[in-house]
Amino acid sequence: CDTEWGGEDMTVSAEKSYEIQDSGVLTFPEGFVWGAATAAYQIEGAAREDGRGPSIWDTFSRTPGKVHAGHTGDVACDHYHRYPDDVRIMRDLGLAAYRFSVSWPRVQPDGSGPANPRGLDFYDRLVDELRENGITPIVTLYHWDLPQTLEDRGGWTNRETAERFAEYAAITHARLGDRVETWTTLNEPWCSAFLGYASGIHAPGRAEPALGFTAAHHLLLGHGLAVQALRASGAGKVGITLNLSPVISDDAEAAAIVDGLQNRIFLDPVLRGEYPADVVEHARRFTDWSFVRDGDLEIISRPTDLLGVNYYHPQTVAARAGEPANPVYPGSEGIAFGGADAPRTAMGWPVQPFGLTDLLLRLARDYPGTPLLITENGAAFDDVVEDGEVHDVGRLSYLDGHLRAAHAAIQGGADLRGYLVWSLLDNFEWAEGYRKRFGIVHVDYGTQRRTPKDSALWYSEVVRRNGL
Numbered sequence: 001c002d003t004e005w006g007g008e009d010m011t012v013s014a015e016k017s018y019e020i021q022d023s024g025v026l027t028f029p030e031g032f033v034w035g036a037a038t039a040a041y042q043i044e045g046a047a048r049e050d051g052r053g054p055s056i057w058d059t060f061s062r063t064p065g066k067v068h069a070g071h072t073g074d075v076a077c078d079h080y081h082r083y084p085d086d087v088r089i090m091r092d093l094g095l096a097a098y099r100f101s102v103s104w105p106r107v108q109p110d111g112s113g114p115a116n117p118r119g120l121d122f123y124d125r126l127v128d129e130l131r132e133n134g135i136t137p138i139v140t141l142y143h144w145d146l147p148q149t150l151e152d153r154g155g156w157t158n159r160e161t162a163e164r165f166a167e168y169a170a171i172t173h174a175r176l177g178d179r180v181e182t183w184t185t186l187n188e189p190w191c192s193a194f195l196g197y198a199s200g201i202h203a204p205g206r207a208e209p210a211l212g213f214t215a216a217h218h219l220l221l222g223h224g225l226a227v228q229a230l231r232a233s234g235a236g237k238v239g240i241t242l243n244l245s246p247v248i249s250d251d252a253e254a255a256a257i258v259d260g261l262q263n264r265i266f267l268d269p270v271l272r273g274e275y276p277a278d279v280v281e282h283a284r285r286f287t288d289w290s291f292v293r294d295g296d297l298e299i300i301s302r303p304t305d306l307l308g309v310n311y312y313h314p315q316t317v318a319a320r321a322g323e324p325a326n327p328v329y330p331g332s333e334g335i336a337f338g339g340a341d342a343p344r345t346a347m348g349w350p351v352q353p354f355g356l357t358d359l360l361l362r363l364a365r366d367y368p369g370t371p372l373l374i375t376e377n378g379a380a381f382d383d384v385v386e387d388g389e390v391h392d393v394g395r396l397s398y399l400d401g402h403l404r405a406a407h408a409a410i411q412g413g414a415d416l417r418g419y420l421v422w423s424l425l426d427n428f429e430w431a432e433g434y435r436k437r438f439g440i441v442h443v444d445y446g447t448q449r450r451t452p453k454d455s456a457l458w459y460s461e462v463v464r465r466n467g468l
């Protein structure tokens with residue numbers, strides 16, 4: 001962890017305000033939900049506290065060469081202990097909602113069996129703190145931290161993991177469901193499957209293309225079984241969060257392949273009850289799809305109340321003879337990725353807000369009837385703390401552009417219900433460790449001091465005005 005200061009350990013509230021210059025006011029619909037998002041392994045720390053068991057990310061981050069500088073989530077933002085301060089920052093910023101994930105290995109250290117009451121107690125405390133401060137909790141049940149014990153039995157390549165996930169969902173809802181109305185089952189099954197099992201870039205670090213498809217199916221099955229369990233337990237709103245990217249290309253075939261592997265392989269099963277035929281055929285060189293059993297698609301497509309959309313940038317692709325396959329897109333030989341003519345974030349991702357408009361309107365057109373919630377959108381930039389302030393103009397500009405893009409989609413008919421910025425805090429950015437900062441609030445990992453960045457002060461004003 002890098003340490004900018006030796007400053008005292010205290011939290012700065014957002015008492016400053018950030019004036020938005022009236023450059024044509026855009027007002028969002030009445031009741032539009034403004035908030036921020038995080039995930040358990042990225043911010044909580046307390047990796048071995050109160051009975052938490054190891055997850056695949058505890059294992060992966062300890063595997064030499066997998067995570068930048070050997071960073072781990074052992075301490076992260078120490079949110080497990082500092083959550084009252086972090087909730088206070090959200091209150092001071094005027095946020096209406098907070099999306100966080102529950103750590104499965106906190107609730108069930110071995111991924112099955114009786115709940116660990118001390119693990120659930122933490123989320124009890126967090127939910128109560130949020131509600132006491134007028135902030136609506138939005139729970140993600142799975143944000144990549146699979147209990148290692150389940151991975152030892154095959155993880156998401158083992159169908160039984162889907163069943164364990166539904167049991168975990170029921171246990172968690174039984175404890176929190178009286179105070180949490182909105183639930184999403186999975187965060188980005190594409191990442192879990194194709195970064196975790198097809199390419200090895202993420203935990204558990206397996207690199208077999210066929211396993212990506214098997215894992216994707218069992219993740220989707222877990223989603224469907226969890227929806228059933230949540231409904232049986234009386235849950236309010238239930239959905240899934242997908243990372244979705246419009247595909248930009250002059251080559252229709254390349255675009256269709258990437259759109260299928262990234263977007264439709266999840267959208268169609270969940271919202272249409274079928275795998276897209278072109279994707280099934282494309283993947284036949286890797287799998288015979290025998291892991292799909294009768295009745296699975298009916299389970300997977302159980303009606304949901306919302307679709308969580310994580311958008312960061314489009315995918316620009318081109319047909320290029322001889323190009324090797326991108327390991328996260330099995331079978332993508334002959335397709336070159338990248339090349340967008342656009343400014344870049346610190347992740348090297350292109351800044352193309354129009355992609356969000358295109359995506360939201362595409363969802364409204366192709367998958368009508370499902371309310372949309374932007375569950376993640378944000379940017380990493382190399383922030384510098386100057387006299388207790390962070391003038392993160394690049395991030396502020398990114399957010400401004402993407403909120404304008406979201407507004408354009410609403411004007412175009414998209415049923416967008418809210419926007420949750422990624423992320424509330426700088427945090428553990430997976431394989432990048434702590435060197436990439438996505439937070440609207442700066443974290444000095446040496447002192448755990450929080451400092452709202454200019455983007456946070458600006459966002460607070462957007463929330464207050466319900467617009468730009």
Ligand SMILES: CO[C@H](O)c1c[n+]2c([nH]1)[C@H](O)[C@@H](O)[C@H](O)[C@H]2CO
Nearest residue numbers: 039187188243310312376422429438
């Ligand atoms: C193309 O970006 C992906 O959709 C994506 C980006 N992000 C994510 N998914 C994850 O949901 C977060 O845990 C990451 O911290 C965040 C920033 O990298």
